[in-house]
Amino acid sequence: MKRFSELLLNLIYTSSRNDKITHIMNWISGSETEEIGWGLSVICQELEIPKVKSSMVKEISFTHLDKYLFELSYDYVGDMAETISLIWPEKINKAKKFNKASLPQVIKDLKNITKNEAPELITNYLNNFDQNTRWTFLKIITGGLRVGVSSRIAKIALSKSFNKDINEIEELWHAFNPPYRELLEWINGKTKKPNVQNRAIFRSPMLANPLEESDYKLINPSIYLAEWKWDGIRIQLVSSNGYVKLYSRTGDDISKSFPEISSFKFKQSFSLDGELMAGEIENPGTFNDLQQRLNRKNPSKEIINSVPTFIIAYDLLILDKIDLRSKNILERRKKLKTFLNIGKFPFIKYSEEVSYRNFDDLEKKRLKCREDFNYEGLMLKLKVSDYQTGRPKGPWYKFKRDPFNIDAVLLYAQRGHGKRSSLYSDYTFGVWKNSSSNKELVTVGKAYSGFTDKELVRLDKFIRTKTIGRFGPVREVEKSLVFEVSFDDIQKSKRHKSGLAMRFPRIKRIRWDKPACEADTLETLEKLAN
């Protein structure tokens, strides 16, 4: 456990990608297979400990620590695991049984424990680890590791350590659960390559790059096909030997959240790439509608009926156990169309092509994409391209609609979490509401991103010196700073006081120069929502 903690610390404080890979390789070279498997599952954030939740850890802390001081500390540090690891009283004589426990031992203990036994076990570990190991232990439970390592980097380190092809590892990765025993035994050279053909596994999707101005000249209808960019979530629908799985873009199994799709009895085996949408094929809903269905593990019948979902399919990876990914997109889509025509699935729609004459024509379509239906923009796909894992530059582009921009006034600030911990980085902003008698600022949204680290330091200082009120962790600031806020969409909403809900608001520019009285009005925003 200590060695793994040291690895995580090294990763946090290393900025170079190559150095990170070296750190992981060093750790792999001194670890046994089982330890490698569990460790990678922590780094890739794929480990699940269903019986022990963050809330349980928090409760245990309250029995040992003062609740009020804990809350103040947590607000300051911005990370539960780190707060508890720092605040936990240090025991002088540590018990070897816990202090020297290996990573696999700790994880097995956490997985096998009953709910009643958990508090005692967790307390024993917290008492007997040193501070950094406590932090690692708590991170295993709470998740949200943030050591700046993507699962891609971890897999590269693995492939380099054992001289195996990274693509082969990627392909097999999702077929196994932590600690990936069969996968690692093959990588280690102990067994033959496992056969996963018959499983409904997730395959890493192909991702698109944003279309930059310098790419415009490449776009030509004989080279790139265009489709609408649908405003749902990217999914992969896989059927194999009677098993049906729905995966999110990152490979999370979300089948249970959408039983109307995953309970369908497909006759063929296939893997299909598409967009999950709210509503029905003939009457699609908005992203706001879809949000009511996301993150619900056991949706009720009522919600399934009131907010049904369907799929817009744009690519086909596998059909009848034949891997189509090396074929070009025109062939794949032809097969997809035929497959859907024959299957006549009531909840899958083919994503039609958008025809265009030239780039200018396409640009006109993009500018109008909010008009008849709220498309997120356009997708452009190179007609001769095969299906590649990751985000290769060139074959796929996204050409998004322009965001809305408004000028809003900073009203409140709160300390951030994770990367931005202990700095005031969560901003609530508002616009002017004019009534007959007076003018007041009403809250319309919150933004956490869009500024550089340097700007964050300046904003943090501004907030500390311009505080006019404090409500627990929230600071009310002098109403004098204007943000230019970008957002993708705005809709009427009963949940918010202003009656509006913004989609993905972020700070485009900080207008240190602009007086607050020149910020936008609620009326302007209401017009955008209509």
Place this chain on the structure above:
Amino acid sequence: MKIDWIKKSREGVQIKNGLFYIDPIYPVKNAVITHAHADHARPGHNQIFATKETIEIMKERYGANFCEKFTAYDYNQNFKIQDINLFFAPAGHVLGSAQIVINYNNQRVTFAGDYKRQYDPTCLPFEPIKSDIFVTEATFGLPVFKHPDANTQIEILIKSIQKFSNRCHIIGVYSLGKAQRIIKMLRNKGWMDTIYMHGSLVKICRLYEKFGIDLGRLEPATVKDKPEKPHEYYKGKLILAPPSALSDVWSRRFPNPILGMASGWMTVKQRAKQRGINLPLIISDHADWHDILKTIEEVSPKEVWVTHGSEEALIYACKKKNIKAKALSIIGYESDTDI
């Protein structure tokens, strides 16, 4: 306890209707100053009362005209401002740092200024003085802050320099106090190599030496006058610089350095990560949570006032011990931004 001769004003804490101020933020007639850090010791006052080290550092930083008139005192030397009796007691924060102990109306009020309880070879240790009212900072006033013994951090630094002998180390330090403390602690551990410095650190180091603190071989971290390329020359060397220089173009003249920072804030991992720090060293010139509580116990005041920092937690902890406590919430001391 009723104290009507101390008030909070825009300038800072005011004694007896403006007779004098403690660490005033704006220019005043009479200023009594705890220590020479820029947010506490500002130029432009009419008359300054401080320890002689603090006066010398202010002169060095602001030039001879930093105030109209000054009076320098030794620690524990009694003096008067009108009918108010005062003396300075060591605060252990930086060279010359002092607590201001005021006796008036049969009451004793001690302003601790910034202080620490850990060992520092460059200044006198903090002396707890029994007082009716203890005015404390709370820069690290949360139980998450438990600064390790600074010696362990110096050992980490030395080990890192030895391990990465083909790279140079640039450590971000405050130019007054932290820089000299780290140098002296390295010397006390027998690490005698030349230490290279950002230009802004040189003056204060020389001044410390004038006060009899031997810092060993120091040189400016220049590149043009060196016989080899910076990459070759600075291999295995230690450079100290103010924190702001780490992210500045200045640090880019040294290829592939290991960036460190010596600060109490380095306790919070993500805070260190965000600053791009590879080697966080938890070395602070402020008392941590446990030392603040220990100090309050030793001073055993009837009431605690908190000037700046994380006041809520400290006030709560005092009340739990049946000590009255309140926040002065003085704005202008850079307690929370001094990374």
